[in-house]
Amino acid sequence: xxxxxxxxxxxxxxxxxxxxxxxxxxxxxxxxxxxxxxxxxxxxxxxxxxxxxxxxxxxxxxxxxxxxxxxxxxxxxxxxxxxxxxxxxxxxxxxxxxxxxxxxxxxxxxxxxxxxxxxxxxxxxxxxxxxxxxxxxxxxxxxxxxxxxxxxxxxxxxxxxxxxxxxxxxxxxxxxxxxxxxxxxxxxxxxxxxxxxxxxxxxxxxxxxxxxxxxxxxxxxxxxxxxxxxxxxxxxxxxxxxxxxxxxxxxxxxxxxxxxxxxxxxxxxxxxxxxxxxxxxxxxxxxxxxxxxxxxxxxxxxxxxxxxxxxxxxxxxxxxxxxxxxxxxxxxxxxxxxxxxxxxxxxxxxxxxxxxxxxxxxxxxxxxxxxxxxxxxxxxxxxxxxxxxxxxxxxxxxxxxxxxxxxxxxxxxxxxxxxxxxxxxxxxxxxxxxxxxxxxxxxxxxxxxxxxxxxxxxxxxxxxxxxxxxxxxxxxxxxxxxxxxxxxxxxxxxxxxxxxxxxxxxxxxxxxxxxxxxxxxxxxxxxxxxxxxxxxxxxxxxxxxxxxxxxxxxxxxxxxxxxxxxxxxxxxxxxxxxxxxxxxxxxxxxxxxxxxxxxxxxxxxxxxxxxxxxxxxxxxxxxxxxxxxxxxxxxxxxxxxxxxxxxxxxxxxxxxxxxxxxxxxxxxx
Numbered sequence: 001x002x003x004x005x006x007x008x009x010x011x012x013x014x015x016x017x018x019x020x021x022x023x024x025x026x027x028x029x030x031x032x033x034x035x036x037x038x039x040x041x042x043x044x045x046x047x048x049x050x051x052x053x054x055x056x057x058x059x060x061x062x063x064x065x066x067x068x069x070x071x072x073x074x075x076x077x078x079x080x081x082x083x084x085x086x087x088x089x090x091x092x093x094x095x096x097x098x099x100x101x102x103x104x105x106x107x108x109x110x111x112x113x114x115x116x117x118x119x120x121x122x123x124x125x126x127x128x129x130x131x132x133x134x135x136x137x138x139x140x141x142x143x144x145x146x147x148x149x150x151x152x153x154x155x156x157x158x159x160x161x162x163x164x165x166x167x168x169x170x171x172x173x174x175x176x177x178x179x180x181x182x183x184x185x186x187x188x189x190x191x192x193x194x195x196x197x198x199x200x201x202x203x204x205x206x207x208x209x210x211x212x213x214x215x216x217x218x219x220x221x222x223x224x225x226x227x228x229x230x231x232x233x234x235x236x237x238x239x240x241x242x243x244x245x246x247x248x249x250x251x252x253x254x255x256x257x258x259x260x261x262x263x264x265x266x267x268x269x270x271x272x273x274x275x276x277x278x279x280x281x282x283x284x285x286x287x288x289x290x291x292x293x294x295x296x297x298x299x300x301x302x303x304x305x306x307x308x309x310x311x312x313x314x315x316x317x318x319x320x321x322x323x324x325x326x327x328x329x330x331x332x333x334x335x336x337x338x339x340x341x342x343x344x345x346x347x348x349x350x351x352x353x354x355x356x357x358x359x360x361x362x363x364x365x366x367x368x369x370x371x372x373x374x375x376x377x378x379x380x381x382x383x384x385x386x387x388x389x390x391x392x393x394x395x396x397x398x399x400x401x402x403x404x405x406x407x408x409x410x411x412x413x414x415x416x417x418x419x420x421x422x423x424x425x426x427x428x429x430x431x432x433x434x435x436x437x438x439x440x441x442x443x444x445x446x447x448x449x450x451x452x453x454x455x456x457x458x459x460x461x462x463x464x465x466x467x468x469x470x471x472x473x474x475x476x477x478x479x480x481x482x483x484x485x486x487x488x489x490x491x492x493x494x495x496x497x498x499x500x501x502x503x504x505x506x507x508x509x510x511x512x513x514x515x516x517x518x519x520x521x522x523x524x525x526x527x528x529x530x531x532x533x534x535x536x537x538x539x540x541x542x543x544x545x546x547x548x549x550x551x552x553x554x555x556x557x558x559x560x561x562x563x564x565x566x567x568x569x570x571x572x573x574x575x576x577x578x579x580x581x582x583x584x585x586x587x588x589x590x591x592x593x594x595x596x597x598x599x600x601x602x603x604x605x606x607x608x609x610x611x612x613x614x615x616x617x618x619x620x621x622x623x624x625x626x627x628x629x630x631x632x633x634x635x636x637x638x639x640x641x642x643x644x645x646x647x648x649x650x651x652x653x654x655x656x657x658x659x660x661x662x663x664x665x666x667x668x669x
Contacts, residue, residue: 017049024050026203067191074108074184077115079135082108090194102146104190106153107183109139113159114174117166133160151320158626161618170626253278321364322352322621326630327372334385339393343611346388346399348620349374353406354606358599362410370416375407377420389426394440395611401430401443402605408450409601417451424451424460432469439608442484449487450600452494453657459500467495467504475515482524483604486660489519489530494657496534505538509547512538517553520560526660532571539578548579600659 020043027036043050066089073082086105094101113136116129137160140148147153155170165171173179256278260270334345349369356362369375376384388400404427407413417423427444434441448466451457461467470492477485495501505512519531538544548554554576561569613619618626 020048021050022201022203026201029201029204063195067188067195070191071184071188074111074187077112077119079112079115079132082112094194101190101194103152104186106144106147106156108187109136109144110156110159110174111180111183112136114165114171118175118180136160151323154323155625155629158618158622161616161622162626163616168626170629321361322356323625324630325368325624325628327368327374330628331374331376331385334388335383339391339396342388342391343393343395343399344613344617344619344623346396346403347609347611348623350399350403350406350605351620352624353403353410354601354603358601362601363412366407366410366412369407370412375404375416375420377416386420386423386426389430394438397430397434398438398440398443399611401440401447405443405447405450405605406601408447409605410599414451414454418454418456424448424457424464428461428464428466428469436479436484437481439610442481443605445484445491446487446602446604449491449494450659452491453598453659455498458495458498458657462495462498462500462504465504467492467501468508470495471505471508471512471515474519475511477519477522482526485522485524486526486530489527489534490658490660493530493534493537496537497657502538502541502544506541506543509538509541509544510551513544513548513551513553517556520557528568528571532568532575536571536575536578539575545579545581554579598659 024036024039027039040050066085070082070085070089073079073085086108090101095105096102113132116125116132140157140160148157159165159171162168162171166175260274264270330345330349334342337345352365353362353369356365373379375386386400388396389404391397391400404417404423407417427448430444431441431448434444448457448461452461470488473480473488474485474492480488496505513535516531516535519527539548557572557576557579561572611619
């Protein structure tokens with residue numbers, strides 16, 4: 001026998017000894033005592049050696065090696081080795097669901113990102129640091145994204161965009177001597193708990209790892225998906241069965257109620273006990289006992305009120321508040337910063353309003369802007385934030401107009417804007433100067449239209465002859481986009497609803513009537529309600545009615561009556577009736593309330609963003625939370641509930657100020 005063959009025989013013998021030892025270990029683990037006794041006896045009779053059970057010893061040794069390698073790579077800053085070991089050895093269920101593990105993983109990524117800065121604060125390898133920053137950013141955009149709504153971790157999302165984190169106040173703690181040892185202790189404690197060796201015998205471990213982890217990984221994934229599908233099917237079947245049972249229950253109750261109604265027609269009384277029995281059967285089982293105890297079914301309306309309350313929508317979950325900002329620094333940089341910084345800040349402040357969740361979160365953002373006087377409504381300075389509307393930079397002007405539009409979209413924002421004396425002057429000046437298709441002009445127009453819901457702003461716009469400008473614009477309607485056309489017509493209507501506005505139209509009645517009647521033939525039918533509303537309003541002026549008769553406006557209007565649009569037809573009939581009415585006094589509308597309770601935020605405010613951040617440039621919320629974090633500047637205020645305004649029937653002309661976004665919601669026209 002050659003030496004090579006002898007060596008092979010030795011390897012086989014050693015492996016056989018290990019394998020027999022594993023079989024013995026498994027039989028002992030499963031308590032097959034008789035089989036184990038026979039197995040040991042037969043091995044002995046055949047001269048086969050059994051290795052000593054050493055499963056736990058091997059596992060302990062492997063666990064210690066993994067733990068040692070993880071801690072060693074942590075100390076050396078070797079992020080690639082560390083996260084390779086981390087991925088392979090930390091169970092997915094722990095990494096994906098355990099909050100402590102997710103938080104630890106987040107800080108480990110930070111540790112490896114700033115490791116070059118801690119090791120060489122001054123002369124660190126820039127390329128290495130940027131590579132680690134890219135690694136961290138990739139994590140934030142994938143697994144780390146789940147923690148973006150957690151206040152503890154939110155400031156660190158700006159870390160990849162800060163050129164020198166060592167001097168940034170938000171990251172001061174990361175570079176203290178105690179930070180890394182504390183993190184290492186947390187890691188060591190975590191590993192000691194998670195990497196405990198199991199008591200499973202080696203044979204079972206080999207079976208699981210070979211048959212499930214390697215060759216059949218795809219099959220295992222499909223098995224998991226199948227199990228999840230089965231679980232969902234079971235859940236849906238259970239829900240369906242419940243709905244079916246509820247349906248049959250309702251059919252039975254409905255039949256009884258019909259019988260009861262028929263009985264009352266015959267003069268028979270229904271007892272409170274019977275009503276109580278029916279109502280209890282309608283409630284869910286969880287509510288039945290409390291309903292029985294707390295409800296007095298002899299009081300009229302009690303039962304129906306309880307039933308309606310049982311299906312009332314649940315209160316939404318609390319949402320996190322956005323961090324407070326340093327508004328003094330913000331306003332200073334808005335005025336004195338570079339044009340690019342001004343644009344980025346205006347964009348970020350607008351996004352805070354438009355991208356915040358409607359309700360308490362958005363209300364808190366708006367109240368913080370107002371209470372900290374973001375637009376410097378009360379400032380006595382010669383140059384304020386609002387003067388950015390006159391910037392020579394087109395993007396600055398546009399983003400200032402977008403921010404004002406966002407303010408005007410909210411009821412409390414309109415109240416705030418109305419307190420700025422020079423605002424309308426800036427807006428109308430911009431409206432007349434900007435190119436027709438510019439986004440700056442569009443946002444100014446929309447902001448003015450929303451502000452026209454407030455009477456004080458209507459008065460100022462009428463005094464500034466905005467009606468004449470709008471009529472001239474609408475005369476050339478084919479040059480306006482549908483969006484601009486709609487808001488121009490709606491703004492004109494709101495101003496025409498005022499007595500002063502009607503009188504302004506009467507000064508050039510023929511021109512106004514010609515433009516409005518021509519607009520009824522425009523292919524954009526969304527403007528019809530506003531055109532009709534304006535016509536109906538100005539025709540209460542005798543001189544306008546007289547001019548309309550001379551222009552044969554009634555005949556023109558009848559040309560637009562079509563069978564396929566009965567609502568428009570009815571509106572036109574109302575206008576014709578107004579045109580032919582007897583001469584009477586003009587309505588006195590000067591004491592009416594502001595129509596100012598609705599929030600009107602639209603996605604169009606954020607459309608066509610022309611400003612995009614450059615490589616490693618902070619923008620949006622990252623810019624605000626990195627450079628402008630403040631202390632306790634968020635203000636909360638109980639928001640008053642909107643007062644529902646009377647809405648006209650679909651076949652009547654509009655007679656109260658509206659804005660297109662709210663008008664679409666109520667489905668008028």
